[in-house]
Amino acid sequence: MLKIENLQASIDNKLILKGLNLEVKAGEVHAIMGPNGAGKSTLANIIAGKDDYEISSGTIELNGEDLSELAPEERAHNGVFLSFQYPVEIPGVSVTNFIKTAINQTRKAKGLEDMPAKEMLKMIREKSELLEIDRKFLSRSLNEGFSGGEKKRNEIFQMAMLEPKLAILDETDSGLDIDALRIVANGVNKLKSKDNAVIVITHYQRLLEYIVPDFVHVLYDGKIVKTGDASLALELEAKGYDWIKEELVQ
Amino acid sequence: MSKYTEDDLEQELKTKEYKYGFYTEIESETFAKGLSEEVVIAISKKKNEPDWMTDWRLEAYRVWKTMKEPEWANVHYEKPKFQEIAYYSAPKAKPKLNSLDEVDPELLDTFKRLGISLDEQKKLANVAVDIVIDSVSVATTFKKSLGEKGIIFMPISEAIQEHPELVRKYLGTVIPTTDNFYAALNSAVFSDGSFCYIPKGVRCPMELSTYFRINEGGTGQFERTLVVADKGSYVSYLEGCTAPSRDENQLHAAVVELIAMDDAEIKYSTVQNWYPGNKEGKGGVYNFVTKRALCETNAKVSWTQVETGSAITWKYPSCILKGNNSVGEFYSIAVTNNHQQADTGTKMIHLGKNTRSTIISKGISAGKSQNSYRGLVQISPRAENARNFSQCDSLLMGNDCGAHTFPYIEVKNKTAQIEHEATTSKIGEEQLFYCNQRGIDTEKAIALIVNGFSKEVLNNLPMEFAVEAQKLLEISLEGSVG
Ligand SMILES: Nc1ncnc2c1ncn2[C@@H]1O[C@H](COP(=O)(O)OP(=O)(O)OP(=O)(O)O)[C@@H](O)[C@H]1O
Ligand SMILES: [Mg+2]
Numbered sequence: 134m135l136k137i138e139n140l141q142a143s144i145d146n147k148l149i150l151k152g153l154n155l156e157v158k159a160g161e162v163h164a165i166m167g168p169n170g171a172g173k174s175t176l177a178n179i180i181a182g183k184d185d186y187e188i189s190s191g192t193i194e195l196n197g198e199d200l201s202e203l204a205p206e207e208r209a210h211n212g213v214f215l216s217f218q219y220p221v222e223i224p225g226v227s228v229t230n231f232i233k234t235a236i237n238q239t240r241k242a243k244g245l246e247d248m249p250a251k252e253m254l255k256m257i258r259e260k261s262e263l264l265e266i267d268r269k270f271l272s273r274s275l276n277e278g279f280s281g282g283e284k285k286r287n288e289i290f291q292m293a294m295l296e297p298k299l300a301i302l303d304e305t306d307s308g309l310d311i312d313a314l315r316i317v318a319n320g321v322n323k324l325k326s327k328d329n330a331v332i333v334i335t336h337y338q339r340l341l342e343y344i345v346p347d348f349v350h351v352l353y354d355g356k357i358v359k360t361g362d363a364s365l366a367l368e369l370e371a372k373g374y375d376w377i378k379e380e381l382v383q
Numbered sequence: 384m385s386k387y388t389e390d391d392l393e394q395e396l397k398t399k400e401y402k403y404g405f406y407t408e409i410e411s412e413t414f415a416k417g418l419s420e421e422v423v424i425a426i427s428k429k430k431n432e433p434d435w436m437t438d439w440r441l442e443a444y445r446v447w448k449t450m451k452e453p454e455w456a457n458v459h460y461e462k463p464k465f466q467e468i469a470y471y472s473a474p475k476a477k478p479k480l481n482s483l484d485e486v487d488p489e490l491l492d493t494f495k496r497l498g499i500s501l502d503e504q505k506k507l508a509n510v511a512v513d514i515v516i517d518s519v520s521v522a523t524t525f526k527k528s529l530g531e532k533g534i535i536f537m538p539i540s541e542a543i544q545e546h547p548e549l550v551r552k553y554l555g556t557v558i559p560t561t562d563n564f565y566a567a568l569n570s571a572v573f574s575d576g577s578f579c580y581i582p583k584g585v586r587c588p589m590e591l592s593t594y595f596r597i598n599e600g601g602t603g604q605f606e607r608t609l610v611v612a613d614k615g616s617y618v619s620y621l622e623g624c625t626a627p628s629r630d631e632n633q634l635h636a637a638v639v640e641l642i643a644m645d646d647a648e649i650k651y652s653t654v655q656n657w658y659p660g661n662k663e664g665k666g667g668v669y670n671f672v673t674k675r676a677l678c679e680t681n682a683k684v685s686w687t688q689v690e691t692g693s694a695i696t697w698k699y700p701s702c703i704l705k706g707n708n709s710v711g712e713f714y715s716i717a718v719t720n721n722h723q724q725a726d727t728g729t730k731m732i733h734l735g736k737n738t739r740s741t742i743i744s745k746g747i748s749a750g751k752s753q754n755s756y757r758g759l760v761q762i763s764p765r766a767e768n769a770r771n772f773s774q775c776d777s778l779l780m781g782n783d784c785g786a787h788t789f790p791y792i793e794v795k796n797k798t799a800q801i802e803h804e805a806t807t808s809k810i811g812e813e814q815l816f817y818c819n820q821r822g823i824d825t826e827k828a829i830a831l832i833v834n835g836f837s838k839e840v841l842n843n844l845p846m847e848f849a850v851e852a853q854k855l856l857e858i859s860l861e862g863s864v865g
């Protein structure tokens with residue numbers, strides 16, 4: 134599904150990603166862990182198409198198609214979804230209105246009519262139940278005054294509504310309380326299928342107890358330096374990143 | 384505030400594309416250009432007006448001749464050449480029509496493109512429409528059912544014939560002919576407009592609506608509207624306008640007078656979409672409007688306006704809060720793009736005790752436009768316990784536009800409570816990327832953000848109007864990205 138080869142990217146002439154390789158297949162869950170500032174969010178933003186970055190080499194392909202030519206909204210139309218580490222506020226635009234616009238714009242890009250209101254309402258009800266979201270919440274302005282955890286849950290609600298092929302969750306667990314973490318993880322698991330894939334960026338092993346990854350990668354200083362199975366996350370939690378640094382030096 | 388809910392969803396999904404920018408070819412009759420006493424008399428004659436009306440116009444004309452155009456507004460333009468304007472234009476004498484079948488098919492088509500198919504409106508929207516095309520009303524609907532309640536809603540030219548005592552009693556009482564240059568000009572030459580009278584204790588059962596259009600090239604439009612709500616009555620009045628694109632400055636100087644007697648309430652909503660000129664700033668309508676309301680005891684007047692059109696806008700819907708406990712509200716969205724200039728705002732004149740006013744102004748500037756808010760809150764010595772809340776928010780798109788706020792506050796009574804808030808923001812890259820990531824392209828994202836910014840005002844419009852206004856905002860900001 135996603136294939137990244139030798140990706141080098143910089144911002145303001147500062148090299149952040151230094152030759153990164155990653156392959157994600159349909160049906161898989163990948164976790165990316167790594168110290169602060171390693172470049173995890175940068176990677177997520179670049180996949181989603183944020184144009185602040187200078188890509189000096191490497192390729193990103195989604196289902197065999199070169200992503201670099203596509204605008205962020207086109208990538209979204211092709212099924213890329215990013216749950217933001219820091220979701221932005223849009224005053225006066227309700228969650229309902231926002232997600233309705235997102236869905237219909239995506240449909241339009243595919244040459245489809247707007248989703249019938251009835252169908253949309255049904256979907257909103259289903260997904261908000263799945264994520265145990267009070268529907269009153271959906272009439273509030275997008276992210277305005279939301280608590281940290283509410284913002285994250287709202288990101289996953291949007292993901293549930295948009296049903297992406299490739300979902301990237303950038304520290305979606307940070308800020309969630311224990312119950313919310315379970316609910317959100319449960320939601321993500323329900324949406325998983327053999328046709329889509331998830332990349333989970335996290336600092337904590339706890340999320341991975343719920344969303345069990347097929348692969349765990351360590352992103353360190355702009356590169357993926359180690360890949361393992363779920364047990365790698367446990368090891369990282371226990372030992373931190375120093376041992377990886379040492380391995381690298383050798 | 385963001386009260387958009389699942390219920391609204393269904394409503395909104397039904398709405399269609401808003402269309403604009405067309406030109407109707409309707410045969411019309413136009414006076415020679417220029418203004419003189421003879422022209423004023425001729426206009427009055429043409430309309431079969433009684434002598435008192437002719438004299439009233441002449442008096443206004445004589446005052447106007449001695450006046451100078453106001454220059455204090457933050458707008459720059461080439462002054463209209465008043466002797467090169469034709470002061471009267473009417474569709475060629477039309478017979479009275481009994482049904483839609485008799486209406487000029489081209490006119491009907493125009494209505495359809497405006498999204499106001501009479502047909503549909505009659506059935507669905509519960510709206511009586513008094514359509515003013517090129518200064519003369521050519522169709523009036525629903526008159527009968529309004530008549531049963533004693534409500535008068537008709538072209539002002541007809542009202543002068545049929546209800547001279549009412550018109551004579553109230554015309555010019557809120558905005559005297561001498562009020563300002565444009566009001567005086569309007570008083571002298573106004574061609575038509577609407578008159579509305581709601582009798583004591585009557586609640587008008589439907590939104591009254593007028594669609595103004597400018598149509599004949601080089602013809603100034605001077606609409607005159609007078610709404611009188613008698614004691615304890617209520618009316619919601621909608622005014623909307625679009626104009627065909629053209630390459631010539633068109634002067635528009637309307638006057639709207641509202642009178643809300645004791646315990647009466649008037650809601651006056653406007654969506655204004657006149658030709659703003661092309662991208663280089665050529666052409667476009669000059670819109671110099673005087674709107675004012677008089678509020679007696681316990682009366683309430685609410686002005687809501689969405690201004691997206693015109694090359695130059697000069698407009699300050701105001702409330703004179705004369706009666707004790709009277710309430711004035713002003714909700715405004717002003718969008719400027721390309722080379723548009725708007726200087727708009729309100730005046731709240733607190734005369735009575737316990738008078739309250741609210742001002743919510745949202746300015747959106749894009750392109751090379753200039754958008755100014757100018758507001759006056761005046762508390763007179765007798766106005767014990769007057770209160771005002773003002774909020775002026777500006778949203779900027781790009782670096783070449785300007786937003787300006789000129790709040791004037793004059794307080795002559797110590798018990799007054801005045802609150803003023805102002806913010807200026809820019810549409811952020813992060814917001815746009817967030818929307819893009821969800822599949823919303825930048826143009827649509829801007830429309831969404833702008834709608835959110837304008838929500839408090841849009842929410843104040845009647846539903847169908849709000850939807851139309853929303854589309855208008857979108858259209859007005861098209862191509863403003865980058
Ligand atoms: N606009 C910018 N200018 C300069 N440096 C930047 C800019 N944006 C990001 N960086 C740097 O890029 C590096 C990678 O940042 P990134 O946000 O990808 O880290 P991360 O791995 O997601 O960290 P965290 O775990 O803290 O979220 C950091 O050192 C950051 O300071
Ligand atoms: Mg990060």
